Amino acid sequence: xxxxxxxxxxxxxxxxxxxxxxxxxxxxxxxxxxxxxxxxxxxxxxxxxxxxxxxxxxxxxxxxxxxxxxxxxxxxxxxxxxxxxxxxxxxxxxxxxxxxxxxxxxxxxxxxxxxxxxxxxxxxxxxxxxxxxxxxxxxxxxxxxxxxxxxxxxxxxxxxxxxxxxxxxxxxxxxxxxxxxxxxxxxxxxxxxxxxxxxxxxxxxxxxxxxxxxxxxxxxxxxxxxxxxxxxxxxxxxxxxxxxxxxxxxxxxxxxxxxxxxxxxxxxxxxxxxxxxxxxxxxxxxxxxxxxxxxxxxxxxxxxxxxxxxxxxxxxxxxxxxxxxxxxxxxxxxxxxxxxxxxxxxxxxxxxxxxxxxxxxxxxxxxxxxxxxxxxxxxxxxxxxxxxxxxxxxxxxxxxxxxxxxxxxxxxxxxxxxxxxxxxxxxxxxxxxxxxxxxxxxxxxxxxxxxxxxxxxxxxxxxxxxxxxxxxxxxxxxxxxxxxxxxxxxxxxxxxxxxxxxxxxxxxxxxxxxxxxxxxxxxxxxxxxxxxxxxxxxx
Numbered sequence: 193x194x195x196x197x198x199x200x201x202x203x204x205x206x207x208x209x210x211x212x213x214x215x216x217x218x219x220x221x222x223x224x225x226x227x228x229x230x231x232x233x234x235x236x237x238x239x240x241x242x243x244x245x246x247x248x249x250x251x252x253x254x255x256x257x258x259x260x261x262x263x264x265x266x267x268x269x270x271x272x273x274x275x276x277x278x279x280x281x282x283x284x285x286x287x288x289x290x291x292x293x294x295x296x297x298x299x300x301x302x303x304x305x306x307x308x309x310x311x312x313x314x315x316x317x318x319x320x321x322x323x324x325x326x327x328x329x330x331x332x333x334x335x336x337x338x339x340x341x342x343x344x345x346x347x348x349x350x351x352x353x354x355x356x357x358x359x360x361x362x363x364x365x366x367x368x369x370x371x372x373x374x375x376x377x378x379x380x381x382x383x384x385x386x387x388x389x390x391x392x393x394x395x396x397x398x399x400x401x402x403x404x405x406x407x408x409x410x411x412x413x414x415x416x417x418x419x420x421x422x423x424x425x426x427x428x429x430x431x432x433x434x435x436x437x438x439x440x441x442x443x444x445x446x447x448x449x450x451x452x453x454x455x456x457x458x459x460x461x462x463x464x465x466x467x468x469x470x471x472x473x474x475x476x477x478x479x480x481x482x483x484x485x486x487x488x489x490x491x492x493x494x495x496x497x498x499x500x501x502x503x504x505x506x507x508x509x510x511x512x513x514x515x516x517x518x519x520x521x522x523x524x525x526x527x528x529x530x531x532x533x534x535x536x537x538x539x540x541x542x543x544x545x546x547x548x549x550x551x552x553x554x555x556x557x558x559x560x561x562x563x564x565x566x567x568x569x570x571x572x573x574x575x576x577x578x579x580x581x582x583x584x585x586x587x588x589x590x591x592x593x594x595x596x597x598x599x600x601x602x603x604x605x606x607x608x609x610x611x612x613x614x615x616x617x618x619x620x621x622x623x624x625x626x627x628x629x630x631x632x633x634x635x636x637x638x639x640x641x642x643x644x645x646x647x648x649x650x651x652x653x654x655x656x657x658x659x660x661x662x663x664x665x666x667x668x669x670x671x672x673x674x675x676x677x678x679x680x681x682x683x684x685x686x687x688x689x690x691x692x693x694x695x696x697x698x699x700x701x702x703x704x705x706x707x708x709x710x711x712x713x714x715x716x717x718x719x720x721x722x723x724x725x726x727x728x729x730x731x
Contacts, residue, residue, distance in 0.1 A: 241432035264339035275401035302365030340377035365671035374630035442574025494615035528696035538633035564593025654693035
């Protein structure tokens with residue numbers, strides 16, 4: 193694991209950035225001339241932000257994927273400041289705000305969606321956004337077939353009506369407003385520039401979005417610096433931030449020190465005792481909100497002894513859920529019920545919950561003819577919740593005969609380990625967070641446990657045709673008959689509860705720590721961990 197910069201070096205970085213903040217950094221591509229963007233919310237067309245530098249202390253490496261078609265991991269926190277979508281989910285109204293689309297209509301049968309686009313929107317390459325560029329963006333994402341591209345499965349054809357109007361023809365009625373607002377796979381971008389420059393170019397740290405910020409500098413494993421795009425279509429207010437720094441800071445102690453020193457504006461994944469301590473600091477504010485996120489435990493179902501469902505059930509009974517919720521989370525989460533988080537449609541409070549019962553666990557192991565053995569569990573380095581839960585699991589699984597080796601790893605490393613071709617080389621248990629790609633249960637049900645030829649996030653390697661059939665049918669009827677979809681998702685969850693390829697341990701309550709002077713932040717569960725920095729400012 194690469195060590196993060198020490199506090200003094202970080203302060204030096206901020207000072208250096210502040211000193212040069214009056215100078216415009218070069219953009220990834222040209223295109224700084226042209227008509228001014230429309231001003232909104234008091235912004236000035238062609239104005240200049242003078243709000244300084246915002247620093248987000250992130251507990252893991254910020255960037256995993258750079259390609260906007262492929263994005264499907266931690267980079268959501270940065271990508272949603274570089275790229276935009278046609279609509280954006282509003283957590284207050286539970287409806288959709290217009291972003292790159294200024295209006296849209298839906299046919300009575302739900303099969304035709306027409307979007308009127310905003311005019312004078314420019315990508316960071318200088319190219320204008322048109323209906324053709326919207327079509328190319330989405331078709332490119334579909335064609336690549338990576339990341340969350342599955343969200344476009346309902347789309348049959350995309351038509352360019354005119355320069356500022358794009359039409360979607362669907363195979364079946366689907367909630368396309370939910371799809372086009374997704375935090376993954378729904379970005380609109382300059383596909384021509386991306387394809388011209390190629391994969392290596394974008395993966396070196398370049399963007400082709402239309403968002404308020406563009407890349408200034410990226411140092412893998414250390415930091416990502418974004419700078420304002422002068423021709424952003426919403427315009428700029430003087431209190432907008434000029435630059436945003438995403439600082440990879442796994443150590444919670446370092447993040448606490450930076451917050452208390454006023455050198456960091458926002459952070460998450462902080463241990464509760466640190467949060468309680470920081471609450472006493474009048475310069476720090478703490479926000480707690482519900483989320484569409486769960487802590488997931490996935491089992492290696494292709495390797496003994498976890499290839500036996502009874503052994504996996506035994507592990508599910510050996511977990512002290514109440515202790516996790518009361519002693520580790522301390523009111524910042526609750527035991528999951530099923531694989532759809534509370535608050536997201538499809539959640540069902542009648543589903544079975546596993547309860548802590550070590551005697552039941554031992555009986556199941558006896559039925560399976562397993563007396564214990566060695567297991568490897570990996571968790572995210574820098575995440576205090578995962579560390580403490582892992583240490584508790586080591587103790588509890590030891591009580592039923594398992595010697596558990598704990599490995600703290602950065603996400604990419606444990607993900608690569610879980611995708612090893614040889615099942616014997618993979619970890620036995622993987623702890624990970626999952627959040628919705630978009631506000632729909634299919635995100636959880638398909639990605640984590642749907643059959644995959646090329647494994648992405650079904651890291652349990654679960655393959656069940658009955659399960660696949662249920663979730664695919666639910667997806668197709670959700671647009672016209674949500675109650676039927678909910679019933680189908682319940683049946684699918686019952687399969688998971690019985691077979692236990694993995695386990696949703698708890699639903700996350702977000703605890704955000706920010707400077708008391710950092711204003712305008714609204715937690716949006718549809719975009720987990722994202723701060724839309726254009727909407728924020730320093731008081």
